[in-house]
Amino acid sequence: MKAREIHLTEYPKGEPTLDTFELAEVELPEVGDGQVRLETLAFSVDPYMRGRMSGRRTYVDPFPLHDTLDGAAVSRVVDSKHDEVPEGSLVLSQHGWRDAAVALGDAVRVLPELPVSHTHFLGALGLTGFTAWVGLERIAELRADDVIYVSAAAGAVGSIAGQLAKHKGATVIGSAGSDAKVARLRELGFDEAFNYKTDPPKDALGRLAPDGLDVYFDNVGGDTLEAAMHYLNNFGRAAICGMISIYNATEPPPGPRNMSNIVSKRLKLQGFIVSDHWQDDFQTFAQQVSPLVIDGTIQADETIREGIEDAPQAFLDMLSGNKQGKMVVKVGE
Amino acid sequence: MKAREIHLTEYPKGEPTLDTFELAEVELPEVGDGQVRLETLAFSVDPYMRGRMSGRRTYVDPFPLHDTLDGAAVSRVVDSKHDEVPEGSLVLSQHGWRDAAVALGDAVRVLPELPVSHTHFLGALGLTGFTAWVGLERIAELRADDVIYVSAAAGAVGSIAGQLAKHKGATVIGSAGSDAKVARLRELGFDEAFNYKTDPPKDALGRLAPDGLDVYFDNVGGDTLEAAMHYLNNFGRAAICGMISIYNATEPPPGPRNMSNIVSKRLKLQGFIVSDHWQDDFQTFAQQVSPLVIDGTIQADETIREGIEDAPQAFLDMLSGNKQGKMVVKVGE
Known part of the structure; x- marks a missing residue:
């Protein structure tokens, strides 16, 4: 089974361009014990990722060249060999810029099914x-x-x-x-x-x-x-x-x-x-803010781009401000 | 009864010079009810005073021109019409750049008599x-x-x-x-x-x-x-x-x-x-640090200049770093 991914071709000096990125096809491994197979619904392009394209270590490691890029993604579990991550569940992972992945079940977080767009788990609720x-x-x-x-x-x-x-x-x-x-x-x-x-x-x-x-x-x-x-x-x-x-x-x-x-x-x-604050405060945040997003008190603006091919342009547009609210790349339903 | 004071002649642009200051003689008023007469032992010249010479309000008012300058001073009370500030007591006041002053008793703080130089109440203990x-x-x-x-x-x-x-x-x-x-x-x-x-x-x-x-x-x-x-x-x-x-x-x-x-x-x-912290924390500080200064754990370096005439030069030297530790102007014993 294959997955499509976005890779980095170089560490850009100054503004990145479309040539900074390439679309690659990779073979997914079998799902082993404790693992799950994910179909990506949407992933996030964020400003902090520009720092990871510098090739220098800042507060996170730089992205590798010609290799899988990570980042927040919302996925559906389509195969599971992990007891606590059932097939069919909606999960958040760091498996970013790709349309499918095999992941450790322990490395994903099962999301609640809320009456909001699942892309909001990358944005207002993420x-x-x-x-x-x-x-x-x-x-x-x-x-x-x-x-x-x-x-x-x-x-x-x-x-x-x-x-x-x-x-x-x-x-x-x-x-x-x-x-x-x-x-x-x-x-x-x-x-x-x-x-x-x-x-x-x-x-x-x-x-x-x-x-x-x-x-x-x-x-x-x-x-x-x-x-x-x-x-x-x-x-x-x-x-x-x-x-x-x-x-x-x-x-x-x-x-x-x-x-x-x-x-x-x-x-x-x-x-x-x-x-740094995930451990101590994420639950408090989710409890406070989820109801406000559900009832519309907080409006979660999004710019949605469709298809993994559009991710590089989405990233460039995000950096240059050519979007409204949270930029998300949608790759599945 | 007269006092000698240092006044400001101008608001300096860039580095102040001796011409920025003048020595003036003023007539002291009688000591009224609730007031005390102070003979200055020593006063302080501090970097923050440079800001008060800008003529603009920062976090304290600018010094007035051709008028009494204030600042921390240690004085002896030589006449008192205030019940809680006895004659002979050592006090801290903000009556700064002068050799004598008449002050409100409520505006001075009676100091403990400690086995340290009284100038330390302007420095390490002040x-x-x-x-x-x-x-x-x-x-x-x-x-x-x-x-x-x-x-x-x-x-x-x-x-x-x-x-x-x-x-x-x-x-x-x-x-x-x-x-x-x-x-x-x-x-x-x-x-x-x-x-x-x-x-x-x-x-x-x-x-x-x-x-x-x-x-x-x-x-x-x-x-x-x-x-x-x-x-x-x-x-x-x-x-x-x-x-x-x-x-x-x-x-x-x-x-x-x-x-x-x-x-x-x-x-x-x-x-x-x-x-901003005086009210909440000064007592804690004094309790913690006084013993350390008395027993010599903390050495309170001082540069002492003698006589009110030397105050302007002392201030310039303090700004340019031509001193060691706390710069103090001594005007009495």
């Missing part, structure tokens, strides 16, 4: 939703009376972060890279939203946050972080989730010119990676 | 020692098995921070701006010490901290912060106490070029100002 929750709850320690600014707010993490913050009672400002996305943020209940391409954060935040910011949820870094630090109030907190503005940079860009604000305003800038 | 303690305990959450790097380690705060960290069990690396200061750090028990002028932190730390840093106590900012961020381990913490490298800057310098480390290594950079 890695990205949990990332938003950890950033707000565990890093920024968001309070109901806070004013929070979320950059890349129409993105997968940002759109959930903004809605969760709003649900908590905070005043929420978001930025995105097109007027359509900005309009969508308003629909999602953001109090204020602006297009950072035509309305730079260093101007927009002064206008939209006249009493300053208490929390900044940073998906962008660079000048946007500098602007946020300018407007953060005393004891302001920045949850540093990602710095997509510099992921494709070939030279390390300088940091904010206003670092002295960290002292004078007693700011806290703290980075985080969601996998 | 604002600066407390600053070191807060940075380690409340901000960096220092642990006994941490490796910590302290910049400006021969300075008032740095030298106490390094010794407190050592007393706790941590491995302590310090940097200073002369070989004599570096030698002094070794005498004070620092595990490693280097001269940052001849041995840049980006090289020295790699050699002296082969297993990386867990904590950085930052008094300097700039390139030193960038180097420390490079060597901080996962979950490293930087207590940002001051950024003396940029206090005299006329253009805001760019921040570290390696800000993406904040995410990949889950760093926490947190600024603090000691006055």
